[in-house]
Amino acid sequence: MKNVLLSAVISATLGLTALxxxxxxxxxxxxxxGGNGRHQVTLKALEExxxxxxxxxVKxxxxxxxGHLSRLTTQIAGGTEPDVMQTNWNWLPIFSKNGEGFYDLNTLKDE
Incomplete structure (x- = not known):
């Protein structure tokens, strides 16, 4: 599980390298x-x-x-959502019915 989590965090963060x-x-x-383990790994990836x-x-x-879903919902409704966010696949239709409302950072990883 840690390897999957670390891979997801690194993939998301590496997507930013294409900027x-x-x-x-x-x-x-x-x-x-997430829990403290996820927080620490993500913070280390952001530091790197x-x-x-x-x-x-990156703040x-x-x-x-x-409360995370409620927080995201409020931020998106108010136009104050984060630039990069983790979301669950089953939440995507809540924010974008056709899936085009989010940009998949994985598309940038090979650039």
Missing amino acids: PSMAKDVDLRMSWW FHKQHPDIN AEYTGWD
Whole structure:
């Protein structure tokens, strides 16, 4: 399970590496849910990402399982959703009926 989780976090984070080089700093927000183990692994991945891309700052926003869906729903309705977020596959139709409302970062991993 840890390997699957780590792979998912790294895949999502690596997707950010495809962002073009920019002259000024970029600030992004990334949201996920889970227990302390997931939080620590994700924070380490974000730290490594920042070492490789010092001009991209990623603000971590994480919660436990309880309340995460409600938080995302409120943020999306208010137009304040994170730039990068973890979501469950079964939540996708709630936010995007045809699945086109989210960008799959896996499409960037080979660039």
